[in-house]
Amino acid sequence: MIRRTSQDIRRLNRFEVLRRVYAGPGAMSRQDVAAATGLSFATVANLTAELLEAGVLVEAGHEESGGGRPRARLAVNAERGALIGVDIAETSVHAELFDLALTVRHSVERPLPPGDVRPSDVVDALAGAVGELLAASGTDRARVLGAGVSVPGMVEREGGVSSFSPYWSWHEVPLRALLDERLGLPLWLDNPLRASTVAEMWCGAGREVDDLVVLTLRAGVGAGIAIGGQLYRGFTNSAGEWGHTCLALDGRPCTCGNRGCVEAYVSLRGIAETWRELAPGDARATGPDDAVTVAALARAADAGDPAAAAAIDRIGRYLGAPVATLVNLVNPQVVVVGNQVVDLLGERLLPVAYEAVGRHALALPHRAATLCRSTVPHNPVTLGAATFALEGFLDDREVFGPVSRMRKAAKGGAGAGG
Amino acid sequence: MIRRTSQDIRRLNRFEVLRRVYAGPGAMSRQDVAAATGLSFATVANLTAELLEAGVLVEAGHEESGGGRPRARLAVNAERGALIGVDIAETSVHAELFDLALTVRHSVERPLPPGDVRPSDVVDALAGAVGELLAASGTDRARVLGAGVSVPGMVEREGGVSSFSPYWSWHEVPLRALLDERLGLPLWLDNPLRASTVAEMWCGAGREVDDLVVLTLRAGVGAGIAIGGQLYRGFTNSAGEWGHTCLALDGRPCTCGNRGCVEAYVSLRGIAETWRELAPGDARATGPDDAVTVAALARAADAGDPAAAAAIDRIGRYLGAPVATLVNLVNPQVVVVGNQVVDLLGERLLPVAYEAVGRHALALPHRAATLCRSTVPHNPVTLGAATFALEGFLDDREVFGPVSRMRKAAKGGAGAGG
DNA sequence: GATCTTATTCGAAGGGTTGGAAGAAGAGCG
DNA sequence: CGCTCTTCTTCCAACCCTTCGAATAAGATC
Numbered sequence: 096m097i098r099r100t101s102q103d104i105r106r107l108n109r110f111e112v113l114r115r116v117y118a119g120p121g122a123m124s125r126q127d128v129a130a131a132t133g134l135s136f137a138t139v140a141n142l143t144a145e146l147l148e149a150g151v152l153v154e155a156g157h158e159e160s161g162g163g164r165p166r167a168r169l170a171v172n173a174e175r176g177a178l179i180g181v182d183i184a185e186t187s188v189h190a191e192l193f194d195l196a197l198t199v200r201h202s203v204e205r206p207l208p209p210g211d212v213r214p215s216d217v218v219d220a221l222a223g224a225v226g227e228l229l230a231a232s233g234t235d236r237a238r239v240l241g242a243g244v245s246v247p248g249m250v251e252r253e254g255g256v257s258s259f260s261p262y263w264s265w266h267e268v269p270l271r272a273l274l275d276e277r278l279g280l281p282l283w284l285d286n287p288l289r290a291s292t293v294a295e296m297w298c299g300a301g302r303e304v305d306d307l308v309v310l311t312l313r314a315g316v317g318a319g320i321a322i323g324g325q326l327y328r329g330f331t332n333s334a335g336e337w338g339h340t341c342l343a344l345d346g347r348p349c350t351c352g353n354r355g356c357v358e359a360y361v362s363l364r365g366i367a368e369t370w371r372e373l374a375p376g377d378a379r380a381t382g383p384d385d386a387v388t389v390a391a392l393a394r395a396a397d398a399g400d401p402a403a404a405a406a407i408d409r410i411g412r413y414l415g416a417p418v419a420t421l422v423n424l425v426n427p428q429v430v431v432v433g434n435q436v437v438d439l440l441g442e443r444l445l446p447v448a449y450e451a452v453g454r455h456a457l458a459l460p461h462r463a464a465t466l467c468r469s470t471v472p473h474n475p476v477t478l479g480a481a482t483f484a485l486e487g488f489l490d491d492r493e494v495f496g497p498v499s500r501m502r503k504a505a506k507g508g509a510g511a512g513g
Numbered sequence: 514m515i516r517r518t519s520q521d522i523r524r525l526n527r528f529e530v531l532r533r534v535y536a537g538p539g540a541m542s543r544q545d546v547a548a549a550t551g552l553s554f555a556t557v558a559n560l561t562a563e564l565l566e567a568g569v570l571v572e573a574g575h576e577e578s579g580g581g582r583p584r585a586r587l588a589v590n591a592e593r594g595a596l597i598g599v600d601i602a603e604t605s606v607h608a609e610l611f612d613l614a615l616t617v618r619h620s621v622e623r624p625l626p627p628g629d630v631r632p633s634d635v636v637d638a639l640a641g642a643v644g645e646l647l648a649a650s651g652t653d654r655a656r657v658l659g660a661g662v663s664v665p666g667m668v669e670r671e672g673g674v675s676s677f678s679p680y681w682s683w684h685e686v687p688l689r690a691l692l693d694e695r696l697g698l699p700l701w702l703d704n705p706l707r708a709s710t711v712a713e714m715w716c717g718a719g720r721e722v723d724d725l726v727v728l729t730l731r732a733g734v735g736a737g738i739a740i741g742g743q744l745y746r747g748f749t750n751s752a753g754e755w756g757h758t759c760l761a762l763d764g765r766p767c768t769c770g771n772r773g774c775v776e777a778y779v780s781l782r783g784i785a786e787t788w789r790e791l792a793p794g795d796a797r798a799t800g801p802d803d804a805v806t807v808a809a810l811a812r813a814a815d816a817g818d819p820a821a822a823a824a825i826d827r828i829g830r831y832l833g834a835p836v837a838t839l840v841n842l843v844n845p846q847v848v849v850v851g852n853q854v855v856d857l858l859g860e861r862l863l864p865v866a867y868e869a870v871g872r873h874a875l876a877l878p879h880r881a882a883t884l885c886r887s888t889v890p891h892n893p894v895t896l897g898a899a900t901f902a903l904e905g906f907l908d909d910r911e912v913f914g915p916v917s918r919m920r921k922a923a924k925g926g927a928g929a930g931g
Numbered sequence: 932g933a934t935c936t937t938a939t940t941c942g943a944a945g946g947g948t949t950g951g952a953a954g955a956a957g958a959g960c961g
Numbered sequence: 962c963g964c965t966c967t968t969c970t971t972c973c974a975a976c977c978c979t980t981c982g983a984a985t986a987a988g989a990t991c
Contacts, residue, residue, distance in 0.1 A: 099522045101947060101978045107517060108979090126938075135980050140939065157988090163937030164987045249877045259877060306748045318842070322740060329844025330724045331881040336841040341834035341873055343762045353873060416759035423754040424736070424842065426747025455759055455771060459667045459677060463749040497977060519947045519978065526948090544969075553949050558970065575957090581968030582956040915946060 102497065108134060109489060111324070112142045116152060116169050117197065118302035124158060124166035143169060149494050150175045151195065171196045176488075177234050179242035179280070180481030181221055182287065182474060185262045185314050188217065190224035191477040192232050195240075197298060197485070199473055201232040214257075214268045222277040240488040241281035243480030245290040246270060247315060252332050255284045261315055261350065283483040287311055288335050290479030291469075292319025292326055295431050297482050299471040306427045309469075310337075310418070311476075312436035314385070316358050318421060338362070340417050360413040363389050363436060369410050374402035389439045396443055407443050414444070415451020422456045422464050433469025434476075441468055520915065526552060527907060529742065530560045534570060534587050535615065536720035542576060542584035561587060567912050568593045569613065589614045594906075595652050597660035597698070598899030599639055600705065600892060603680045603732050606635065608642035609895040610650055613658075615716060615903070617891060619650040632675075632686045640695040658906040659699035661898030663708040664688065665733060670750050673702045679733055679768065701901040705729055706753050708897030709887075710737025710744055713849050715900050717889040724845045727887075728755075728836070729894075730854035732803070734776050736839060756780070758835050778831040781807050781854060787828050792820035807857050814861055825861050832862070833869020840874045840882050851887025852894075859886055 115128045129139040146152040153172040157165035173196035182189040186209070192201040205220040221244070229236055248260040255271020271282055292309040295301040301309070307321040318337035320327040327334055338358035339351050346355030347368070359365045363385035370380045370392050379391040395403035422430065432445065449466055456464075469475060489495065533546045547557040564570040571590040575583035591614035600607040604627070610619040623638040639662070647654055667677040673689020689700055710727040713719040719727070725739040736755035738745040745752050756776035757769050764773030765786070777783045781803035788798045788810050797809040813821035840848065850863065867884055874882075887893060907913065 099525060101519050101522065101976095104517045104519065104522075105978060124938090136939085137941090137980055137982095138978085141979085144940090160937070160988060162935070162989045164939080164989095166938065249875075320842075322745065327740065329878070329881075330846045331844060331877055333875065333878045333881070334842065334844035336844070336875055336878060339841055339873070339875055340838040342759065344760060344764075344831075344834065346762075351875070413762075416762065420758045420838065421842075423757055424738075424752065424839075426749060426752035426754070428748045455757070457667075457751070457754055457757055457769070459749055460747070460751045460754060463747075463751070519945095523947060542969090554970085555949055555951095555972090556947085558972095559948085562971090578957060578968075580958050580966070582970080583958095584969065 105497075106490065107324070108132070108138065109142055109146070109495065110486070112139060113146060113151065113171075113489070114297055114302060116171055117297055119169075121170070122158065122168045123170075124168060126166055128169070145495060151489075173198065176240040177232075177238050178240055178481040178484045178488075179225060179228065180290075180477035180479070180484070181224070181242065181244040182290070182476040182480060183217055183221070183244065183246050185247070188220040188224055189474060189477055190221065190228055191474070191481070192228045192234065193478070193481045195485070197478065197481065199478075201228050203227050203231070212263050214265060214270070214273060218270075218273045218277060221274065225278060225280075236279065239280055241283060241484030242278060243283045243285070243290070243483035243487075244270070244274070245287045245476050245480045246284060247287060249333050250284050250286050252283075252285055252328075255282065257284070281484065281487055283480070283487050285332075285480075285483060287313075287315075287476045287479075288317040288319045289326060289328070290477075290483065291433060291471075291475040292321055292335075292479065293482045293486070294471050294475040294479035295319075295433075295469065296321055296324075296326070297485075298478065299469055299475075300429050300431050300465075300467055304428045306425070306429075308421050308425055308427045308430045310421075310430065310432040311434045312361060312432065313434045314363050316362050316436075320425060320427075322425075337417065337421065340420060342413065342417055357413075357417045361410060361417075361436065365413075366392065366406075366410055366436065366440070369413070370403065370406040373406045373409070374400075377402065386435060386439070389436065393439050393443070404443075407440065408447055410440075411444050411447025412451045414448040415453075416455045418448065418466075419452045419455030419461070422452065422460050426460045427464055430464055430466045431469050432466070433471065437468055523915075524908065525742070526550070526556065527560055527564070527913065528904070530557060531564060531569065531589075531907065532715055532720060534589055535715055537587075539588070540576065540586045541588075542586060544584055546587070563913060569907075591616070594658040595650075595656050596658055596899040596902045596906075597643060597646065598708075598895035598897070598902070599642070599660065599662040600708075600894040600898060601635055601639070601662065601664050603665070606638040606642055607892060607895055608639065608646055609892070609899070610646045610652065611896070611899045613903070615896065615899065617896075619646050621645050621649070630681050632683060632688070632691060636688075636691045636695060639692065643696060643698075654697060657698055659701060659902030660696060661701045661703070661708070661901035661905075662688070662692070663705045663894050663898045664702060665705060667751055668702050668704045670701075670703055670746075673700060675702070699902065699905060701898070701905050703750075703898075703901060705731075705733075705894045705897075706735040706737045707744060707746070708895075708901065709851060709889075709893040710739055710753075710897065711900045711904070712889050712893040712897035713737075713851075713887065714739055714742075714744070715903075716896060717887055717893075718847050718849050718883075718885055722846045724843070724847075726839050726843055726845045726848045728839075728848065728850040729852045730779060730850065731852045732781050734780050734854075738843060738845075740843075755835065755839065758838060760831065760835055775831075775835045779828060779835075779854065783831075784810065784824075784828055784854065784858070787831070788821065788824040791824045791827070792818075795820065804853060804857070807854065811857050811861070822861075825858065826865055828858075829862050829865025830869045832866040833871075834873045836866065836884075837870045837873030837879070840870065840878050844878045845882055848882055848884045849887050850884070851889065855886055 111132050115131045116123045129136045154167045155170040156168050173194040175195045178193045188205045190203045203224045205224045246257045249258045257268045291311045295309045301307045305324045309319040316338040318335040320335050339356045342357045343355040347359040349356035349359040367385045367388040382388045529550050533549045534541045547554045572585045573588040574586050591612040593613045596611040606623045608621050621642045623642045664675045666679050669676050675686045709729045713727045719725045723742045727737040734756040736753040738753050757774040760775045761773040765777040767774035767777040785803045785806040800806050
């Protein structure tokens, strides 16, 4: 039922080549790319020619040669266009403008009203943020190649519909339709898990690797899965919902209505809750903002507070078991953990968690998997959202046609077009 | 790093076409296959021509036509050759002979000595069973296209090495090397999880579906995952190890040395254990053979024993939560449950389990997934093992060369061979 | 400036799929 | 029986993609 054509090969190879150039430490030659991808040199030359023609890559000088023709250095043409990545979170909308090299150029954050946010609130905040972004950076809207938007919960990607939100009582909200005319930009919707994963694939530990799991730990938690170098979406684009894995039968109540979910233990809220359990009288553990509480926990632990240390120890064990589940089930090459929880607690939490993973996972998949912290700078969700836009642009048949078209263009000149 | 060539497309399409013929209710025309696979008619004609020439398919009469040329019926040529599937289990070796249509022709079972079985014991039993199989069925060894062997635990497939066995103290046992000369047959090794999965893909619910999870519940438990119509193996061929998912922090001890694993609750042993917990005095629950105990549990429940009913209820809940984990994480189209536990307890256990899955899984992936019992007849592990041999045969470049070779052969006749 | 060495480009070949024309095979009817 | 109609199959040319190897380009070195 899955249609496989040779053009898919082309498309994947195009992605692969470009990803290597992004990955490269700034000086990637065609030779390097060929070696790294395993493609023949001719193919790499083909693909880079196409990417050069499209303006996505540029040749930036030459490497030094020890005799013989020097290799041309390939680089991403950051100025080819702009990308926008938007992270819709529980309390705010965060929008960032990237250049084509995926470096942040401008950043805007707009708060959302507290409580049950309506779709129109989000649309207003988002459109406002994007407008501000463009104005502040002096970017012409026409130069923006696309905008990626991350919406929490379940997203029907093709239709651009948010079919379920964990925070607000949204059902089947047609976000794309609502945003389309307000933005006037090619739009790509998905959720934070998949955005973070794609960010890792282009800019993080996923660059070198085919089978990858990316853990997103913030207000909600979940996993993104990449298999064979491609994001795995599942049958209805909801694969990777790891947050509601049962960690403890009849355990803590979770926002999903169930008990004992992973999310109830290792989300920001779950972490705060564990601290409260272990430090009943501690006022620092009782604030309304979980992120603040977790930051306080980190400080308390650093200051040698024994209850805080005990809490982190326990949280690490809570985290280790379900990570081991992932390792056993997916058998990935790399597991990346990232986002707020890790930013706040990483130093202390991860060693404990890693050790717990070792106890729970089977030897073979455990040995095979490298666990690491995300090295993606800044907010992986906005970056990933922008990457969706980048991928969308790379799929544009107007820009990247079949090879024969190129050959014809090269031969026939500007002749009988149409 | 993954090399993608157009020949892979060909290979996958060949599989796809053949799988449809296996799936078909006995009368599949080229037209039907084209419609079912989404391939163009020309391609289907191409591929069937190749399969006909190789003798894998035959044309078996014509469909009735209401005017117009009647469609040719395609069928698998059962007599093209034989396949052997072997299931190495804890206490016995089960070997079966299949024809090419994957129907069982002969079946042999040999006990293994109790305790810590040596590799040579297994090799002897296996070689003996295969010999008996061939002798009893009067099959010439040369007619056997290959043998698939399922070994519990971790298997290094390429090298044919059993790198870890959960029952015996095996480490890096080179089974292929040991078996090769004894059998003199093309050999394919893997584990029961993946064997069952492949069996479902060719003969069960997986025929119609691209994203699939197959649960194997017997002495050990685990999942097989198929994605995009292909078995997913993970980085080191150990994906799907679901049995040691943590179900209850600090719960029951498991054979793996850990606590609270799924396997400790829903394997044959785990089920017996639960019954013992709930019916402390019941002698039926204390036998040495877990399969016998579980069968007794089924009878007790059928007879209206309240403790047995309570046990099944609880086991169903134990099963539901980790199945929901799979549903959330993999977001498959179908989840098939099968093997001994289901054979013995299915009627009573599965409804309870299904209900528990509904409570634990998220709405969207839960709605997307159909849970069903395996419809594969007989032992899915031997069948799956034989299917590995079938797949191996279909990959044989001697038999299924590139298209151009066919075209040449058709044109040039029997001329300048070599 | 000739020679060496290495990088790119180019063209032909090889592997695949597909749409459409041409051939094949029954059914129906005069 | 032969013609026509309909539908299935085969065959061919067109197209897409990768890759090998020869030819060409571009510095370094002597």
